[in-house]
Amino acid sequence: MSSTAASLLPPKPAVSRRRRWGWRLALLVLVGVLVFSWFDTGASIPALINGLFAKNGLFSWAIPSSVPPAGGVLWQSVKAAVTTLAIAALSIVLGGVLSLLVLPLSARNIAPGRLVYELTRLILAVLRSIPELIMLLMFNVVMGFSPFSSVLALTLHGLGVKGKLFAEAVEEMDMTPVDALHVAGAGRIQTFLHAVLPGVRSTLTGLTLYRLDSNFRSAVTLGAVGGGGIGQLIDSSLQTYQFKQVTTYIIVLVVAVMLIERLSTILRRQLGQR
Amino acid sequence: MTAKLASEQPSAAAGSRPRGSDAPLVISGMRKSFGPNEVLKGVDLELRAGELLTVLGANGSGKSTLLRCAIRLTDPDAGHALLQGKDLTALSGGELRRARREAAVIFQRVALVAGRSAFDNVCHGALGRMGLAESLHSRTFPAEVKELAACGLERVGLLDKAWQRAGTLSGGQAQRVAVARAYTQRASVILADEPVSALDPRAAEEVLALLADVAHEDGLGVLTVLHQPDLAVRHSDRIVGMRSGEVAFDRPARDTSSAEIAALYEDEQGDAN
Numbered sequence: 001m002s003s004t005a006a007s008l009l010p011p012k013p014a015v016s017r018r019r020r021w022g023w024r025l026a027l028l029v030l031v032g033v034l035v036f037s038w039f040d041t042g043a044s045i046p047a048l049i050n051g052l053f054a055k056n057g058l059f060s061w062a063i064p065s066s067v068p069p070a071g072g073v074l075w076q077s078v079k080a081a082v083t084t085l086a087i088a089a090l091s092i093v094l095g096g097v098l099s100l101l102v103l104p105l106s107a108r109n110i111a112p113g114r115l116v117y118e119l120t121r122l123i124l125a126v127l128r129s130i131p132e133l134i135m136l137l138m139f140n141v142v143m144g145f146s147p148f149s150s151v152l153a154l155t156l157h158g159l160g161v162k163g164k165l166f167a168e169a170v171e172e173m174d175m176t177p178v179d180a181l182h183v184a185g186a187g188r189i190q191t192f193l194h195a196v197l198p199g200v201r202s203t204l205t206g207l208t209l210y211r212l213d214s215n216f217r218s219a220v221t222l223g224a225v226g227g228g229g230i231g232q233l234i235d236s237s238l239q240t241y242q243f244k245q246v247t248t249y250i251i252v253l254v255v256a257v258m259l260i261e262r263l264s265t266i267l268r269r270q271l272g273q274r
Numbered sequence: 275m276t277a278k279l280a281s282e283q284p285s286a287a288a289g290s291r292p293r294g295s296d297a298p299l300v301i302s303g304m305r306k307s308f309g310p311n312e313v314l315k316g317v318d319l320e321l322r323a324g325e326l327l328t329v330l331g332a333n334g335s336g337k338s339t340l341l342r343c344a345i346r347l348t349d350p351d352a353g354h355a356l357l358q359g360k361d362l363t364a365l366s367g368g369e370l371r372r373a374r375r376e377a378a379v380i381f382q383r384v385a386l387v388a389g390r391s392a393f394d395n396v397c398h399g400a401l402g403r404m405g406l407a408e409s410l411h412s413r414t415f416p417a418e419v420k421e422l423a424a425c426g427l428e429r430v431g432l433l434d435k436a437w438q439r440a441g442t443l444s445g446g447q448a449q450r451v452a453v454a455r456a457y458t459q460r461a462s463v464i465l466a467d468e469p470v471s472a473l474d475p476r477a478a479e480e481v482l483a484l485l486a487d488v489a490h491e492d493g494l495g496v497l498t499v500l501h502q503p504d505l506a507v508r509h510s511d512r513i514v515g516m517r518s519g520e521v522a523f524d525r526p527a528r529d530t531s532s533a534e535i536a537a538l539y540e541d542e543q544g545d546a547n
């Protein structure tokens with residue numbers, strides 16, 4: 001009988017009062033945050049219903065005038081999608097290279113000193129916390145509107161993100177091979193090249209490829225504020241209510257994202273087997 | 275392995291306290307505490323050329339700490355470690371790096387770079403002697419190093435595994451590759467912290483026999499930390515027993531009694547940590 005074994009269990013430790021009250025307090029705070037957010041963002045059910053069902057709402061106006069997709073802009077949209085992909089690819093490679101370059105300074109266990117490490121991580125944190133969109137707006141000011149501004153914005157933001165992920169990968173790696181080379185007399189750069197990098201290589205390529213599709217989506221968003229590519233086309237067609245064109249763009253966009261996801265999965269699997 | 279590196283000798287390391295010994299590794303008065311935990315309480319130990327010395331002791335008795343302090347992977351609080359006459363505790367930076375090359379370290383957890391071939395790993399032993407440019411990629415390693423690495427692999431009987439990735443070697447093979455790397459390093463001392471703890475009995479025998487061989491035939495000083503008294507007695511020339519951060523005994527392996535070895539593992543203060 002199972003009850004006999006269960007009766008042998010030592011008594012379950014009681015949840016302490018402090019803990020129980022802690023949970024209740026946390027719940028209260030959560031509800032408070034939700035209520036505040038609801039009102040602060042101007043959320044309202046009537047506005048939602050209006051947006052969906054009014055005469056110039058989603059169902060009676062926007063959707064009917066979005067079909068059928070405009071075939072005439074197909075070639076143009078594919079070209080724009082390729083530009084967006086180029087932005088994503090270039091920025092991910094540049095960001096990856098920069099992240100590799102700061103890696104010897106940004107990982108605590110191999111950094112030459114505590115101060116260098118803290119400083120590097122601070123810079124990465126700053127880069128990470130400035131949204132790509134804001135960076136693009138800043139680059140637009142100094143460099144003018146062009147896809148290259150998008151590349152720079154995505155590169156720097158990506159450096160902030162990948163720089164941290166790369167550094168964490170190194171911090172979690174098994175340091176025994178690194179120590180062994182150190183003791184053998186190898187210098188900092190030598191250990192980095194021959195023990196650290198081979199140890200994290202597959203993790204880093206995985207992280208980079210994993211971000212390819214998220215980078216692509218970001219590049220689309222940046223396009224909408226003048227960063228070029230398919231995002232810019234969508235924005236300008238929306239401005240002039242050319243909904244049928246927008247439909248074409250979005251179909252191309254969705255297909256592109258799905259293809260890129262597939263591609264990055266396949267690449268990661270290939271590299272993982274190595 | 276007779277050819278020694280030229281960078282040896284001149285400066286009689288300042289501040290050292292040479293004990294008038296020509297042993298390649300002389301540890302004296304080594305102390306180390308982690309917070310209130312006094313792990314090494316003044317350890318003296320001498321590793322001679324051509325001998326296999328084994329340190330025995332219970333978990334937490336300070337064996338690994340002693341080893342790490344001896345090569346400054348951990349900084350000791352006090353004491354000296356003379357490696358080929360140079361006091362590692364008095365050196366820093368490039369000088370420390372150069373002096374430390376005399377010692378090769380073998381860890382319990384395999385310390386090879388898993389993604390690289392056995393051969394590349396053996397070549398890594400020479401990184402400390404290579405210039406930055408020639409060390410950038412394994413393809414640019416100098417021919418002299420590759421030759422030496424091949425000799426090392428032959429020495430440990432693994433020439434046929436040269437191109438296998440280190441991550442796919444068996445535990446025993448990996449430790450033998452680590453020994454080969456010590457050759458390429460031209461080390462005069464090998465320090466091995468539980469090199470056979472992860473190995474099956476046969477591989478453990480093989481690796482220890484190899485280490486003894488390396489000591490006896492190539493004249494290196496080999497220090498191992500073991501948790502298998504029987505292996506220690508069979509293979510080593512000398513045994514040092516450690517107990518709570520102190521040397522309990524230090525005598526030729528054949529003169530040790532099983533009683534004094536057993537005493538090392540008795541619970542002293544009921545504190546296993």
Ligand SMILES: Nc1ncnc2c1ncn2[C@@H]1O[C@H](COP(=O)(O)OP(=O)(O)OP(=O)(O)O)[C@@H](O)[C@H]1O
Binds near residue numbers: 333334335
């Ligand atoms: N980096 C560290 N920080 C704090 N305490 C440490 C550190 N390294 C070792 N110790 C402590 O020092 C003591 C001795 O550890 P050490 O690893 O030298 O023992 P050991 O003899 O090698 O044991 P084992 O047989 O388990 O390997 C232990 O109590 C351990 O907790």
Ligand SMILES: [Mg+2]
Binds near residue numbers: 338339467
């Ligand atoms: Mg240990």
